[in-house]
Amino acid sequence: xxxxxxxxxxxxxxRQIIEIGYYSLPVVGLTAIFTGMVLAxxxxxxxxxxxxxxxxxxxxxxxxxRELAPVLAGLMVAGRIGAAMAxxxxxxxxxxxxxxxxxxxxxxxxxxxxxRILAGVLTLPxxxxxxxxxGVMGGYIVSIHKLxxxxxxxLHRTWEFLQPLDVISGLVKASVFGFLIALMGCYHGxxxxxxxxGVGTATTNAVVSASILILAFNYVVTEIFFAGK
Amino acid sequence: MSENVPxxxxxxxxxxxxxxxxxxGLDLDVQQGESVxxxxxxxxxxxxxxxxxxxxxxxxxxxxxxxxxxxxGMRWRDREPxxxxxxxxxxxxxxxxxxxxxxxxxxxxxxGQGMRRDEAHxxxxxxxxxxxxxxxxxxxxxxxxxxxMKKRVGLxxxxxxxxxxxxxxxxxxxxxxxxxxxxxxxxxxxxxxLGATAxxxxxxxxxxxxxxxxxxxxxxxxIIWTGPAADIENCGNEYVDQFVxxxxxxxxxxxxxxP
Numbered sequence: 040x041x042x043x044x045x046x047x048x049x050x051x052x053x054r055q056i057i058e059i060g061y062y063s064l065p066v067v068g069l070t071a072i073f074t075g076m077v078l079a080x081x082x083x084x085x086x087x088x089x090x091x092x093x094x095x096x097x098x099x100x101x102x103x104x105r106e107l108a109p110v111l112a113g114l115m116v117a118g119r120i121g122a123a124m125a126x127x128x129x130x131x132x133x134x135x136x137x138x139x140x141x142x143x144x145x146x147x148x149x150x151x152x153x154x155r156i157l158a159g160v161l162t163l164p165x166x167x168x169x170x171x172x173x174g175v176m177g178g179y180i181v182s183i184h185k186l187x188x189x190x191x192x193x194l195h196r197t198w199e200f201l202q203p204l205d206v207i208s209g210l211v212k213a214s215v216f217g218f219l220i221a222l223m224g225c226y227h228g229x230x231x232x233x234x235x236x237g238v239g240t241a242t243t244n245a246v247v248s249a250s251i252l253i254l255a256f257n258y259v260v261t262e263i264f265f266a267g268k
Numbered sequence: 269m270s271e272n273v274p275x276x277x278x279x280x281x282x283x284x285x286x287x288x289x290x291x292x293g294l295d296l297d298v299q300q301g302e303s304v305x306x307x308x309x310x311x312x313x314x315x316x317x318x319x320x321x322x323x324x325x326x327x328x329x330x331x332x333x334x335x336x337x338x339x340x341g342m343r344w345r346d347r348e349p350x351x352x353x354x355x356x357x358x359x360x361x362x363x364x365x366x367x368x369x370x371x372x373x374x375x376x377x378x379x380g381q382g383m384r385r386d387e388a389h390x391x392x393x394x395x396x397x398x399x400x401x402x403x404x405x406x407x408x409x410x411x412x413x414x415x416x417m418k419k420r421v422g423l424x425x426x427x428x429x430x431x432x433x434x435x436x437x438x439x440x441x442x443x444x445x446x447x448x449x450x451x452x453x454x455x456x457x458x459x460x461x462l463g464a465t466a467x468x469x470x471x472x473x474x475x476x477x478x479x480x481x482x483x484x485x486x487x488x489x490x491i492i493w494t495g496p497a498a499d500i501e502n503c504g505n506e507y508v509d510q511f512v513x514x515x516x517x518x519x520x521x522x523x524x525x526x527p
Contacts, residue, residue, distance in 0.1 A: 046382075048379075127366075131364075134360060134362055135358045135359070135360065135362040136362050136363075136364055136365075138319070138322075138324050138358070138362065139356070139358055139362040139363075139364070139425075140364075141322065141323070141324060141351065142322055142351065142354055142355070142356040142435075143375050143376040143379065143380050143425075143429075144348050144351040144352050144376065144380040145375070145376075145379045145380055146344060146348075150379065
């Protein structure tokens, strides 16, 4: 409710988008490129036995866009951002800064939590789209330079098998994960108790619960999109 | 509004955390323009009392009225205009460490009232000057300030919106006696300047003597004595007497296990 009703804080939303999106780019990019590379390599060793090496491009693009980019990016961001949110809000809680917000007639839900959740929901899909591209590129690099594939055939196969739904489902997952990461970070931070130790516990709980929820909701969203197809 | 309606009125306020009764039927009225200091030992529920009035905690029972309006169980939207009447100085100042000093002071003006940033900046500098801080500290971050400066910035932030009611939570705790006295003087000056109603909690008797018109003693969740600040030395109440003179022996037994 607090996300859709005014007052809004565009400045704070922007800051969170930069924090979540821009500063997560290196870690998400590295995760994606190595995942794409190892995927190509592993599929090759598996598929070579059945003379099905040609399917590597399909395997890479489907796995990356549907599952690996959203889930791995989600988990990496959960570690980076979920922890940072829980620590920041938790410290604000134990040093009475959240109480101070209230006495300055500013609703902490709107000021602290809504911008983070909005930024999470908006930013994660962008990150995952970039991870899709970089991941496919990782697979391409290994296939061309190590496994000796023909570049144009590889790209053609990648493009041919890619359905819009694969990417869209991945981006929907990313949005859901962004929501979960911000929600867990804020929830555990907001309810942290008892000084430095409490903030530490909140940080751990935020990362662990966000990671578990990401894996669980990954199944749920997959079921919604692909069950019965 | 009639003269007789107290600015803040608490009746039978109870609050327990699990089995621990912190407030147990607290009654206290604060009149318009009065400065009341609540004294009491650590852990007797002084901070809990303030948090109940502000709605940061919800009492289990009892009534709290601000200007005659019942605030217990109020929704956020209705509470907002009530909160505008309050300014509070927190025990550890509770400055927002992601914002600079002037942004802290101007916070209630910019975010709470929607004032333009340049106007709020000018008022922030004015309020910083009122607590004896120059424009040079305005752009520092709170982490760069000493304890006494943090308290002063916290005070400037509390008075920036010119509230009708000021709360002071242990204003001198953690400061050296001289800085403590400086803060006390500033509090007295600010309250007078604004014509505000003040409710403070402290266990520092020097501070209480200086800023109080009236003193109330909180013990075991109730107000056990209240009277003018001048009477505190010879009030005839042995609990208050023990507290004021800081004696370990007396009717108040600290829960300290004997070795």
